[in-house]
Amino acid sequence: MSMFHDEFELAPGLRYLNHAAIAPWPRRAREAVARFAQANVQRGASDYTAWLATERRLRDRLMRLINAPSSGDIALVQNTSQALSLVAFGLEWQPGDQVVISDEEFPSNRIVWEALADRGVEVVQASLAGDDPEAALLAACGPRTRLLAVSAVQFGSGLRLDLERLGQGCRARNVLFCVDAIQQIGALPFDVQRYQCDFAMADGHKWMLGPEGLGVFYCRTALRPQLKLHAYGWHMMDHLGDFERRQWRPAPSARRFECGSPNMLGAHALEASLSLLEDIGMPEIARQLTLRIEQLHQGLANIPGIRLHSPASPEKRAGIVTFSVDGVASSAIYQALTAEGTICALRGPGVRFSPHFYTKEHHIEEAVQQVRRLAIR
Structure with missing residues (x-):
């Protein structure tokens, strides 16, 4: 999979978790x-x-x-x-x-x-x-x-x-x-x-x-x-x-x-x-995406006050994790995340993260830590 990371040239400091909206193109496109x-x-x-x-x-x-x-x-x-x-x-x-x-x-x-x-x-x-x-x-x-x-x-x-x-x-x-x-x-x-x-x-x-x-x-x-x-x-x-x-x-x-x-x-x-x-093959893409969605679920679930609106059961998930923070406006969470380089969306009942198969694990961890800081202010 590492060779396919070279297909994506995201700007430094950008964590792109918005594929459910509009995706970045790969280099070959x-x-x-x-x-x-x-x-x-x-x-x-x-x-x-x-x-x-x-x-x-x-x-x-x-x-x-x-x-x-x-x-x-x-x-x-x-x-x-x-x-x-x-x-x-x-x-x-x-x-x-x-x-x-x-x-x-x-x-x-x-x-x-x-x-x-x-x-x-x-x-x-x-x-x-x-x-x-x-x-x-x-x-x-x-x-x-x-x-x-x-x-x-x-x-x-x-x-x-x-x-x-x-x-x-x-x-x-x-x-x-x-x-x-x-x-x-x-x-x-x-x-x-x-x-x-x-x-x-x-x-x-x-x-x-x-x-x-x-x-x-x-x-x-x-x-x-x-x-x-x-x-x-x-x-x-x-x-x-x-x-x-x-x-x-x-x-x-x-x-x-x-x-x-x-x-x-x-x-x-x-x-x-x-x-x-x-x-890459769709089975491998699905496997990699599933790992990243699980990483998001586990990371966000451990934050006090977090409310996950996406399914808990893996068989009911795809590439979207939506969450809100009790007592904090989702719009404020969204604005703070995007200002710090985490590209996401304000959808449905909260903030929507949507990584893809190539999303780096440390970008997901950084986004989770951003949410943690915003939730416990």
Whole structure:
């Protein structure tokens, strides 16, 4: 693992614990963008066929990362919100249909379903506060439920749901299963086939270590024709590149959801970042991240007055630890930490730490000691 620490060039004195928001790029992503920019300056689009090869490698890497059946199941989208909108406004709804979500969702996975109110769609929120959040979600799925939409990992608490159990429950109830996977893909293994996902989506700028503006959308093959398209253009046609053709149809692959010119700059960066994840392997990345999350849990738990809002059980954790300090405003803790070089976030019930596999153990220890000083003032 030590060789991969060289991929990251954080500024001296900086402890970066904010991968659940926006991640720093690895060196290879910066170098890929620099090469792309230099080639563009000197040659314009002369090397477009090579650009397309990079884009194909990106689709292949994303296919392997989420275990999609084929690269044709991968659509490159702007972000998670766009992919969720493709589902929400692509499905044919009937008045009285219900969508079940949790009560802790990031706005992207709540607003998009609430926006269907004028079509008679009702949003049902299930509480995740109990001992069995998966049971609560499935119990909320009644005879009018059309779709269950959940985040794989909750952005505020860091709770990781049992997606395999939820997928099985959806199949048994004939309910579509949609997963906002932005807080899991790149942090822990993710498997659309094992989870029986109908739809899954994620941005590349968090745990995948890529740029903003490029993400992945998976749609199960049988469901692609059922999503009504609302955006059309040259890139989503079956006969891509045949500009004179008058008879056209959408591509049968997930490219049908990509109406216009691709984000080639983002593709070069994300493809490079994913090559790092593949070089290390997701099992090893998950192992290293798990060690760092355990270090945070143990370190913070020993501080007087600390309240941990993230799951105690390792099987319910991902890469997020959220905490507060009794008697101290979380905003004050956050401001003091960031002022001292610990990059984190103010989310949900407190301050959110989110390291990654490469985060140095002494940076975690330093952050814990900062919290200790702030808690016992």
